[in-house]
Amino acid sequence: MTRTYEVRTYGCQMNVHDSERLSGLLETAGYEPVGAGTPDLVVFNTCAVRENADNKLYGNLGHVASVKAAHPGMQIAVGGCLAQKDRDTITRRAPYVDVVFGTHNIGSLPVLLERARVAEESQVEILESLEVFPSTLPTKRDSVFAAWVSISVGCNNTCTFCIVPALRGKEKDRRPGDVLAEIEALVADGVVEVTLLGQNVNAYGVEFGDSQAFAKLLRACGRIEGLERVRFTSPHPKDFTDDVIAAMAETPTVMPQLHMPLQSGSDRVLRAMRRSYRREKFLGIIDRVRAAMPDAAITTDIIVGFPGETEEDFVQTLEVVRAARFTSAFTFQYSRRPGTPAADLPDQLPKAVVQERYDRLVEVVDEVAWAEARTQEGRVVELLVSDHEGKKDGATRRLTGRARDNRLVHFVPGEHEIRPGDVVDVRITRAAPHHLVSDDLPIGVRRTRAGDAWESRQGRTEVRTVGLGMPALGVPAPLPPAPSCAT
Known part of the structure; x- marks a missing residue:
């Protein structure tokens, strides 16, 4: 009998992408996604960044254990x-x-499951370094027309609050030719949007000694016929250079969107976080991005309540939020994580103080985001229609799409037959802090090959393999030189 599975994902985009690999591996091994009923296998793909991550895992495991007891x-x-x-x-x-398996050996899961079944005992395999780049593994993508593409894994930074480098390892870069070959294969399969993915994408090239490798990669993506949208996440302010800004502004398929993690607006706290940039440099990057791309939407990450953070430090963060005019922000209360330098710092703040500052931060973030969203009212924007984002409204039959700057837009399709993957032009009629709305009929509708791909795949499950991307020794063939840009 065919066994069924369910993957439950927690954490960042890297985990989401890893879960696509896990699903692809399992389906290649003969599993099927569970429909109704109880799955034969539940996989938890976990995150360790937040303080309550382990409590959440063990709570969920306890619930599934009772189900397992009733299903031999x-x-x-x-x-x-x-x-x-x-x-x-x-x-x-x-x-x-x-x-139990780690971040470096997700490809071992099917074998480990069979060993556990035959031996009737738990199997634990944790590798300390990457053996196979994840992109060599089978993939079951969540979306037919949009895809994650890993350009690197791991991180060479030493932020005092972050445990990711200890768990994901040092940065490993894929060779540019392998990245571009994967994108070309995805485009041939109906994909029109890719997101380049890495713990620190703009450090790409550190392994093979090319400080302009990321800017060159963006420009090379722009030359791939049929690829309409390129995004990336996440960069680090300390490595973000003007050649990347120029590549973004001069490559039409690179979207006018930037996620730039701030973490704190206080230089003193940034120093304690070991973030290697200061408030002035961060705001300077934002200014140069907007000078090159006036309509760029900029988002960020912010941590409140870092050990030793004073009220003055916190106010400086609020000042940066207002000055940077973020369209949205992922806001976090500092989590004390064993194994990180910050866990041993003095002056850990009381929960009540952190909560009060967090509430004030969210209020300012929403205020700024709503003001930025209202600037879109009356504008005509191009949307790539989503297949699994947002909710259809029963009364208005609204659909959802992403604008070029990645804003979420709910729109009325009217009598048009619009498929996920198609492109529509709509006029924004009103704004909310976290989305935009178009109550007018679309101005234009373009049926795309991405929409064709979505339509052809309905009722079918396909697992794709791209046999490229093994880490290798030596310097890869260089990308074409980037054109000179003003600094």
Whole structure:
């Protein structure tokens, strides 16, 4: 009998992409996604960044354990960053878990599951370094026409609050030719939008000694016929250079959108975080991006309540939020994570103080975001229609799409037959802090090959493999030189 599976994903875009690989691996091994009923396998792809990550995992494991007790033969697997960190703790606290695997060996999951079934005991396999680049593994993409493309894994930074480098390892860069070959294969498969993915994308090239490799890669993506939109996440302010800004502004398929993590607006706190840039440099990057791309939408990450943060430090963060005019921000209360330098810092702040500052931060972020959103009212924007974002409104039959600057827009299709992957032009009629609305009929509708691909795949599951991207020794063939740009 065919076994069914379910993957539950927590954390960042890298985890989402890893889960696409896990699904592809399982379906290649003969599993099917669960429909109604109880799956034969539940895979937890975990995150270790937040303080309550382990509590959430063990709570969810406890619930699934009771289901497993009633379904002999059911298996549970735990992977991802928390598995990499707490390998032995998981099987001690949850002995009913069948497989524990880490961030460096997701390709081992099917074999480990079979070993656990035959041996009738838990299998734990955690590798300390990457053996196979994830892009060599089968993939089941969430979207037919949009895809993640990893350009690097790991991180060479030493931020005191972050445990990711310890779990994902040092940065490993894919060779440019392999990245571009994967994108070309995706485009041939109906993809029109790719997001270049890495822990620190603009450090790309550090392994093969090319400081302009990321800007060259963006320009090379712009020459791929049929690729309409290129995005990337996440850059680091310390590595963000003017050649990247020029490549963004001069490459029409690179979208006018930038996610630039701030973390704090206080130089003193940034120094304690070991963030290697200061407030003035951060705002200077924002100014230069807007000078080159006046309509660019800029988002960020902010941590409130870092050890030793004073009221003055916090106010400086609010000042940067107002000055930078972020269209949105991912806001976090500082989490004390064992194994990070910040966990041992003095002056850990009381929960009540952190919560009060967090509430004030969210209020200012929403105020600024709404003001920025209102500047879009009356504008005509181009949307790539989504297949699994937003909600259809029963009364208005609204659909959802992403604008070029990545804003979420709900729109009325009227009598048009619009498919996910098609492109529409709509006029924005009103704004909310976290989305835009068009209550007018579309101004234009373009049926695309991405929409054709979506339509042809309905009712079918396809797993794709791109056999490229093995880390290798030596310097890769260079990309064409980037044109000179003013600095």
